[in-house]
Amino acid sequence: MKPLITVVGLGSGGEDQLTLGTLKALESASRRYVRTEDHPAVADLKLRGIAFESFDRVYEKQESFGEVYEIIAAELLGAALSRPGKALVYAVPGHPMVAERTVQLLRERAEPEGVELRVLGGESFLDQAFTRLGFDPIEGFQLLDAADLAREHLRPKLHTVIGQVYDAYTASEVKLTLMSVYPDDHPVVVGQALGVAGQESIVRIPLYELDRLEAYGNLTLVYVAASRDDRLLRRSFERLHEIVAILRSPEGCPWDREQTHQSIRRNFIEETFEAIEALDLDDPDGMKEEFGDVLLQVLLHSQMEEEEGAFDVFDVLAELNDKLIFRHPHVFGGKNAQDAEAALANWEQMKAEEKKRKGVPERQSLLDGVPKDLPALPRAHKVQKKAASVGFDWPDLDGVFAKIEEELTELRRAVSEESAERQRDELGDLLFAVVNASRFIKADPEEALAGTNRRFTERFRYIEDQLRINGKTFGETDLLEMEAWWQEAKMVFSPK
Numbered sequence: 001m002k003p004l005i006t007v008v009g010l011g012s013g014g015e016d017q018l019t020l021g022t023l024k025a026l027e028s029a030s031r032r033y034v035r036t037e038d039h040p041a042v043a044d045l046k047l048r049g050i051a052f053e054s055f056d057r058v059y060e061k062q063e064s065f066g067e068v069y070e071i072i073a074a075e076l077l078g079a080a081l082s083r084p085g086k087a088l089v090y091a092v093p094g095h096p097m098v099a100e101r102t103v104q105l106l107r108e109r110a111e112p113e114g115v116e117l118r119v120l121g122g123e124s125f126l127d128q129a130f131t132r133l134g135f136d137p138i139e140g141f142q143l144l145d146a147a148d149l150a151r152e153h154l155r156p157k158l159h160t161v162i163g164q165v166y167d168a169y170t171a172s173e174v175k176l177t178l179m180s181v182y183p184d185d186h187p188v189v190v191g192q193a194l195g196v197a198g199q200e201s202i203v204r205i206p207l208y209e210l211d212r213l214e215a216y217g218n219l220t221l222v223y224v225a226a227s228r229d230d231r232l233l234r235r236s237f238e239r240l241h242e243i244v245a246i247l248r249s250p251e252g253c254p255w256d257r258e259q260t261h262q263s264i265r266r267n268f269i270e271e272t273f274e275a276i277e278a279l280d281l282d283d284p285d286g287m288k289e290e291f292g293d294v295l296l297q298v299l300l301h302s303q304m305e306e307e308e309g310a311f312d313v314f315d316v317l318a319e320l321n322d323k324l325i326f327r328h329p330h331v332f333g334g335k336n337a338q339d340a341e342a343a344l345a346n347w348e349q350m351k352a353e354e355k356k357r358k359g360v361p362e363r364q365s366l367l368d369g370v371p372k373d374l375p376a377l378p379r380a381h382k383v384q385k386k387a388a389s390v391g392f393d394w395p396d397l398d399g400v401f402a403k404i405e406e407e408l409t410e411l412r413r414a415v416s417e418e419s420a421e422r423q424r425d426e427l428g429d430l431l432f433a434v435v436n437a438s439r440f441i442k443a444d445p446e447e448a449l450a451g452t453n454r455r456f457t458e459r460f461r462y463i464e465d466q467l468r469i470n471g472k473t474f475g476e477t478d479l480l481e482m483e484a485w486w487q488e489a490k491m492v493f494s495p496k
Contacts, residue, residue, distance in 0.1 A: 003080040003115045005088050007103055009095045009122015010034075012219065013196040015044035017123045022091075025120060026050050029089035033076060035102060038218055039093050040196050052091065065101070065147070073105035080115050093218065095124035099145065099163050125221065126161065128195035132202060133223050135159045140226055146170050151180045156232035162222040165190075172211035174222060182224070182232060184208045189223040192216075241313055244299040248307065261301060268297040280450055326350055366390065378446050380435045388439070397440045404433045455493060462489035 008025050011017030018041060026032060027050065034042060034052040036059070042052065055072050062068045080088050096103045096119050103119065110117040130137060140158040146165045154160070154177070165171050178188070185206040190213060193199035203213070210222065233239040247256040271293040278286030302313035327350040330337035337343040366389075370382045387393065394400050407430040414426040438445040463485045467477060 001085055003084040003088075004118060005076055005080050005090055005106065005110065005115060006118045006120065007090050007092065007096045007106065008120045009124070010039055010041040010091050010093055011123035012094050012125040012128050012194060013123075014040040015048075017041070017195065019120070019122060021120050022122055025089055026091065029087045031079065031083070031086055031088045032091065033079075033089070034091040035072065035093065036218070040193070040199070042091075069101045069105060072102045073109060076102075076106065077109060077113055077115055081113065093125075095122045095126075096120070098124040098126060099143070125163065125194060125219070129161055129191065129221065129223065132194045132200070133189060133191065135223075135225065146174050146222070149174055149177045151177055154178065154181045155236075156181060156224075156227050156229070159226045160224040162224075164218075165216055165220040165222055166218065167216045168211050168213075171213070171216055171220075171222075175207060175210040178207055178210075178224065181235060182207055186224075189225075191221045191223060193219040194221070240295075240299060241303075244296070244303050245306075248300075248303050256300075259300065259304075261304060264297070264300060268294075268301075271297055276450075280447075280454065323354070326354055375446070377431075377435065377449065378444075380432050381439065381445050384432075384436055384439055394436065394440075397437070400433065400436045400440055404430065404437065407433045458493045459486055459489035462486075462492060 006025055006029070008022040009019075010022070011019075015023075026045065032050065032052045034054050036056050037052065037054045038056070045052075055068075055075075058068050058071050058075075062071065076088070076090055090102075090106075092100050092103060094100070106117055126137075126143065135141070137159065142153070142155065142158045142160050144153050144160060144162045146162050147170065149162060162174055165174060178186075185208060187204055188207050188210060190201075190203050190205065190210070192201040192215065194202070196219070199219075205213075230239075247253045250257070271290065275287070275290035275294050278290045298316070299313055302311070302316055306312035325332045327347045328343075329335040329350060330343055330346050335346055337346055366386050367383055370379060370386065374382065384393075394403070407426065411423070411426040411430050414423045418426075435445045438448060463482050466485045466488075467473065
C-alpha cells in the first residue's frame with residue numbers, strides 16, 4: 001500500500017467550525033500531527049480523546065519560519081514512509097490551502113518520494129473575515145502575507161487582508177509598508193481570533209497606531225477596505241496610464257488628442273535636457289518634477305501606439321524587464337562580474353546575443369549603432385569609443401595632446417589664410433581631438449563642458465551683481481574692471 005498523508009483544516013475557531021469529514025478523518029487516524037497546539041480546536045478535540053503530536057518543539061529550536069516548515073514537511077514524509085500501512089493525519093489551522101507553507105512543501109515533495117497526499121478542506125480564517133468584517137470578495141480582494149509584504153503588492157481599489165501579523169515587530173513592518181501608499185491616519189481594522197467566542201477582537205484604528213496594540217498572535221489580521229479615493233492612487237503607474245488615456249480620448253484634452261509622434265518629438269528632447277539640468281544642479285525637487293515630465297513623454301508616445309494596436313506601455317515595461325534580466329547574467333544568471341568593467345563587458349556581450357536571437361541584421365559598420373540625432377559632442381565621444389574598441393586609437397595621452405596641438409595649428413592657419421567653410425572644418429577637427437582627451441582621462445565631455453558653462457554663468461552673474469552694487473552699466477565699465485571682478489568670482493565660486 002502506498003504511504004498516505006491526509007491533511008485536514010481545523011478552521012479558524014473551535015470544534016464547531018470543523019467539517020464532518022475532518023472530524024471523521026481525525027477519529028479514524030492512528031497517527032495525528034498538528035502544526036501547532038496554539039489553536040482553539042485542539043483543546044476541544046482533546047476533550048473528545050483526540051490527541052496530537054505537535055510541531056511546536058520545532059518552532060522553539062529554529063531561527064526562521066522557513067527552517068521550521070522545511071523540517072515539518074521532512075518529518076511528515078519520513079513518518080509516512082516508515083509506516084506505510086498506518087493512517088497519518090496532519091492538521092493545520094484554517095484551510096490547508098490558505099497561507100499554509102507546510103502543505104505547499106508536501107504538495108511539491110510527496111509524489112517524487114512515493115507518498116500519496118490527500119487534502120481535506122476546512123473553514124479558512126477568510127470565511128470569518130468576509131462575515132465579521134462585512135465585505136464581499138467579488139468586489140475585488142487580495143490576501144497578503146505580512147512576512148512578505150511589499151509596496152508593489154498594495155492596490156487600494158481592492159479589499160486587502162494581511163494575515164500572519166504575529167507580533168508588534170511584524171505589525172510595525174506592515175505599518176511602514178502601508179504608509180508608502182496610505183496616509184498615516186488612514187483607517188485600518190485589526191481582527192484577532194475572528195469567529196472564536198470569547199476571544200474575538202475587532203478594532204478600527206488609524207494606521208499610525210497599528211503597532212501599538214497590546215496583543216498580537218497567530219490569529220491576528222489587518223484589513224484595509226477598498227477605496228476609490230484618487231489620493232490613494234496618485235502614486236500608482238496604473239493611474240498615470242489611465243490619466244494619459246483619458247487625455248487622449250475623445251472626451252479628453254483637444255491639444256493632447258491632436259499630437260503625433262513628430263509633433264511632440266521636440267518635447268521629448270527638451271524634457272530630457274531639463275531633467276539633466278536638475279541632475280547637474282543636484283536638485284531633488286527638480287529631479288522629481290523633471291523625471292515625471294520625461295515619463296509623461298514615454299506614456300504619450302506609448303498611448304499613441306496603443307491606440308493603433310501596436311503595443312502599450314506595459315509592453316514597454318515587459319521589454320525593459322526582460323532586457324535588464326538578460327543583460328545582467330552576473331546578477332540573474334550564473335556569470336560573475338568582479339567590477340564595473342566586467343559588468344559592462346557582460347552587458348555588451350548579452351546585448352549582442354540578444355540582437356542575434358531577435359534576428360536583427362548584423363551592422364555593416366561598427367559605428368551604425370551610434371544614434372544619428374545624438375548631439376555632436378556625445379556623438380563624437382561614442383564614435384571614438386567604438387573605434388577604440390577594435391584598436392583604432394592613440395597609444396597614450398601624449399599622442400592625443402600632439403594631435404590637439406596639430407589641429408590648433410591648422411585652425412590658426414585656416415583663420416588667417418582660408419575660407420569660412422575651411423575654418424569651420426578645422427574647428428571641428430580640434431573639438432574632435434579634444435574629445436579624445438576626455439576619453440583618456442575618463443571624463444564625459446558633455447558633463448565637462450556643462451560644468452564649465454555653469455561656472456561661466458555664475459561668474460558672469462557675479463560681474464552683473466557688482467555692476468548693480470556700484471550703480472554702473474556695462475557701458476560705464478571696461479574690460480580691466482570686469483576682469484578684476486571675474487577673478488573675485490573665481491574665488492567666490494571655486495570648487496569646494
